[in-house]
Amino acid sequence: MSPAQGSTAQGARARARIEVTAAIKDAARRQLAADGAAKLSLRAVARELGMVSSALYRYFPSRDDLLTALIIDAYNSLGESAEAAHAKAEGAGPVRRWTTVCEAVRTWALAHPHEYALIYGSPVPGYSAPDTTVPAAARVGLLLIGIVRDAHHGPGLGELPLPAELRPEAERLAADLAPDLPPETAMALVTAWAQLFGLVGFELFGQFNRVVEDREPFFRHAVTRLAQGVGLTEDGGGSGS
Amino acid sequence: MSPAQGSTAQGARARARIEVTAAIKDAARRQLAADGAAKLSLRAVARELGMVSSALYRYFPSRDDLLTALIIDAYNSLGESAEAAHAKAEGAGPVRRWTTVCEAVRTWALAHPHEYALIYGSPVPGYSAPDTTVPAAARVGLLLIGIVRDAHHGPGLGELPLPAELRPEAERLAADLAPDLPPETAMALVTAWAQLFGLVGFELFGQFNRVVEDREPFFRHAVTRLAQGVGLTEDGGGSGS
DNA sequence: GTCTATAACGAGATAGAC
DNA sequence: GTCTATCTCGTTATAGAC
Numbered sequence: 001m002s003p004a005q006g007s008t009a010q011g012a013r014a015r016a017r018i019e020v021t022a023a024i025k026d027a028a029r030r031q032l033a034a035d036g037a038a039k040l041s042l043r044a045v046a047r048e049l050g051m052v053s054s055a056l057y058r059y060f061p062s063r064d065d066l067l068t069a070l071i072i073d074a075y076n077s078l079g080e081s082a083e084a085a086h087a088k089a090e091g092a093g094p095v096r097r098w099t100t101v102c103e104a105v106r107t108w109a110l111a112h113p114h115e116y117a118l119i120y121g122s123p124v125p126g127y128s129a130p131d132t133t134v135p136a137a138a139r140v141g142l143l144l145i146g147i148v149r150d151a152h153h154g155p156g157l158g159e160l161p162l163p164a165e166l167r168p169e170a171e172r173l174a175a176d177l178a179p180d181l182p183p184e185t186a187m188a189l190v191t192a193w194a195q196l197f198g199l200v201g202f203e204l205f206g207q208f209n210r211v212v213e214d215r216e217p218f219f220r221h222a223v224t225r226l227a228q229g230v231g232l233t234e235d236g237g238g239s240g241s
Numbered sequence: 242m243s244p245a246q247g248s249t250a251q252g253a254r255a256r257a258r259i260e261v262t263a264a265i266k267d268a269a270r271r272q273l274a275a276d277g278a279a280k281l282s283l284r285a286v287a288r289e290l291g292m293v294s295s296a297l298y299r300y301f302p303s304r305d306d307l308l309t310a311l312i313i314d315a316y317n318s319l320g321e322s323a324e325a326a327h328a329k330a331e332g333a334g335p336v337r338r339w340t341t342v343c344e345a346v347r348t349w350a351l352a353h354p355h356e357y358a359l360i361y362g363s364p365v366p367g368y369s370a371p372d373t374t375v376p377a378a379a380r381v382g383l384l385l386i387g388i389v390r391d392a393h394h395g396p397g398l399g400e401l402p403l404p405a406e407l408r409p410e411a412e413r414l415a416a417d418l419a420p421d422l423p424p425e426t427a428m429a430l431v432t433a434w435a436q437l438f439g440l441v442g443f444e445l446f447g448q449f450n451r452v453v454e455d456r457e458p459f460f461r462h463a464v465t466r467l468a469q470g471v472g473l474t475e476d477g478g479g480s481g482s
Numbered sequence: 483g484t485c486t487a488t489a490a491c492g493a494g495a496t497a498g499a500c
Numbered sequence: 501g502t503c504t505a506t507c508t509c510g511t512t513a514t515a516g517a518c
Contacts, residue, residue: 013484036366038279043509055486063510121363123446125277134451166462169455176452190453191440191463198439199432205364211417212431214410221407222432229466284495293501
């Protein structure tokens, strides 16, 4: 903040702090992969880094804060991958953009199975994620919303069914997530979002073992049908069937 | 096995063994809820039962065997709930039977969150489920297959899309799971199966917090659309749209 | 001010001798 | 089966180096 003469020294300090923080998180991620989030231990992390456990408290006030940092990093890493893939598909039709994002989610999950388990797997006993994780966690969802929003730029669409008992919830959902989208579209989006991670999780957690062999085309087809379920069509519009 | 004269004593012995086994599993389930599967420890279970850890090995040769028993029990408990709900819906249309089973899965999951996490959540580090879990794990899937099979008793249906690149996989899948169903139906079934657990998992693991409020009608609607996705129609047939 | 190290606490797991 | 000595853990207090 202060642009005083000590900026070099401060910069070095800050740089060192960033480096040590990164090293702590790297070691923690290795431990995550080996023993799972439930057994993540500050002492083991410190041991791996040749530090003493109390020194870690300069960087993370508690074990749970370290966990939170790992969770936010994982969400952001996934979000970045998805956004990068989406950027490359600019100009393509909405279905293509949708499936591109979905496949990026799957690819990231297969490359980072333990971080995926951390954010989309079983909750860690005794740990409750704070609200600070919400923005990072929302990135993939916002990306999907954006794709549907672009497709539905004009009026006149609909075609998605919505039972009367669900209308209040759909309207609340739309008001929260995408006020410019029709309620039934917002509802279909949330459904597709959960189903996307159902597909990824089943593959990653072994439920497809001995069931689905050729997983990439299977996944591509499944998410293409998810895109149809939210009203996207190949040629750009969202005017239902 | 041997129907000798000691059958009464043997029966008592066997009964005691069953009771102790059940007590061990109950205590293990409590520990599962408190600390998670990764920290399941034979010693802690023994302590809770006032036994000594070495005594447990007469009932479960290892911690992993105890875990396997809990997994099989969980799958069977879920399968029984789903089958019981399905039995009550006998005579109803296929969509109604489908949603009944799906809602039974959700209800069981909400009532047994830790057991759900054990079977459908993150894998337990260092543990690999043996093939003996497969029959129990298949029960819900078989139930869903049966519903679709009943609906598709006649010929002429189709309407489900299937890209050429997926045809071999779909045929292999159908041959394995339901040789009497068309390949595209088998494929759609597996997709819907994964998506069903995506919906349940998202609710249970907190992803719907601050997003979906009125979850029961949301879920009902979502799985109704899943039923349509496998070709089921309210009036009994499976003749596509 | 910023960091690391020593030491300690209370609680719990673990291994082995008996 | 029991007991004990030795580990682990998260966390804090404190003292000293830069």
